[in-house]
Amino acid sequence: DIVMTQSPDSLAVSLGERATIKCKSSQSVLTNSNNKNYLAWYQQKPGQPPKLLVYWASTRESGVPARFSGSGSGTDFTLTITSLQPEDVAVYYCQQFSTTPWTFGQGTKVEIK
Amino acid sequence: QAQLVESGGGLVKPGGSLRLSCVASGFTFSDFYMSWIRQAPGKGLEWVSYITSGGTTMFYADSVKGRFTISRDNAKNSLYLQMNSLRVEDTAFYYCAGGYPYGPLDYWGQGKLVTVSS
Numbered sequence: 001d002i003v004m005t006q007s008p009d010s011l012a013v014s015l016g017e018r019a020t021i022k023c024k025s026s027q028s029v030l031t032n033s034n035n036k037n038y039l040a041w042y043q044q045k046p047g048q049p050p051k052l053l054v055y056w057a058s059t060r061e062s063g064v065p066a067r068f069s070g071s072g073s074g075t076d077f078t079l080t081i082t083s084l085q086p087e088d089v090a091v092y093y094c095q096q097f098s099t100t101p102w103t104f105g106q107g108t109k110v111e112i113k
Numbered sequence: 114q115a116q117l118v119e120s121g122g123g124l125v126k127p128g129g130s131l132r133l134s135c136v137a138s139g140f141t142f143s144d145f146y147m148s149w150i151r152q153a154p155g156k157g158l159e160w161v162s163y164i165t166s167g168g169t170t171m172f173y174a175d176s177v178k179g180r181f182t183i184s185r186d187n188a189k190n191s192l193y194l195q196m197n198s199l200r201v202e203d204t205a206f207y208y209c210a211g212g213y214p215y216g217p218l219d220y221w222g223q224g225k226l227v228t229v230s231s
Contacts, residue, residue, distance in 0.1 A: 040217035042158075049208050049221035050150075050158065061219075093158055097217055100172040102148075102160040 002027050002096050006105035012113040019081040021108045023094035028074045031098065038098035041070055041079045044107075045090045053092075054079065086112065115139040115220045117209045122225030129199050129229070135192040135209030135222055143167075143187040146214050149194045151205035152224070161207070162194065166214060177203075199229045 003026040013019045029038045037057035042050035052061045054070035057077055067082045081088055089112060094105040121133040133149070148163040162173045162183040171183050182195040192209055209222040 038215075042218075044158075049210075049224055050218075051221070052217055052219055055217040095158070095160075095217070097212075097215075100163075101174045102163070104158040104160070107157045 001101055002029065002099055002103050004094055004096055004103050004105040006092075006094060006108050008108060009106065010109040010111065012111045013081075013084045014113045015086065016083050017113075019084050019088070019110055021079045021092055021094075021110075023072075023077040023079070023105050025075045025077075025096055027099075029096045029098040030074050037073055037077070038096055039070075039072070039077050040095045040097060041068075042093045042095065043088075043090045044093065050093065081110070084110070084112070115211075117211065117220055117222035119207065119209050119222045119225040122207065122227045124228045124230065125199055126231055127199060127201055127229055130195070130197045131199065131227060133194040133196070133207055133209075133225060133227070137190045137192070137211065137220075140211075140220065142190040142211075144213070145211040145220075146216075147183075147185060147192045147209065147211045148218060149181075149183060149192075150208045150210050150218070150221075151203075151227075152208070153202075153205045156205075159205075164192070196227070199227075201229050203227065204229050 007022045039057040041054040044050040058070045091107045116138045119135045149161040164171045164183045180198045184193045206224040208224045210218040212219045
């Protein structure tokens with residue numbers, strides 16, 4: 001199984017500042033046939049289901065604010081929230097959908113400092 | 114807009130059975146791979162199973178293999194999860210989710226709580 005490890009487990013960021021979340025996979029999720037990283041990021045607010053933010057490691061889902069961006073390739077990935085807003089308080093998960101079983105990171109809780 | 118609505122959760126004793134259903138609307142259900150994802154209260158996300166768009170191929174997490182069965186009825190825009198031999202550790206919110214083939218999980222339901230307890 002591909003193990004997804006996120007860091008940190010939680011972080012507190014001041015409003016308007018940058019939040020950076022890392023995700024590392026135990027095996028590459030880059031597929032050579034189409035040069036795509038099968039890596040997604042989800043946001044989950046309390047009492048709500050997860051919401052897709054970014055897929056193929058760096059493609060923002062329609063309607064997601066531009067302050068959210070994903071980067072990385074192979075085994076190392078980053079989700080960046082520039083200029084943190086109050087509505088960004090949530091838990092963020094990375095997920096690989098390269099190989100079954102699909103696996104998620106343990107989650108990173110983002111709070112306001 | 115796309116909507117997924119789960120039903121069928123509840124309280125069941127260890128060893129018992131339960132069937133979850135999920136009805137889709139607002140998108141072409143038959144084009145999508147569909148999944149079940151679960152989340153124990155206060156914990157992270159765990160993929161349970163997915164089924165291809167035509168319903169011919171299914172995959173399961175090892176933790177549920179042989180006990181859970183995923184199925185779909187494209188004529189009814191519906192996804193199902195038959196859960197047998199339930200264990201206390203199966204207690205979780207179960208989310209129905211869908212995405213394009215080989216893609217991420219674009220759409221999610223609100224989730225249904227399944228509690229396995231004596």
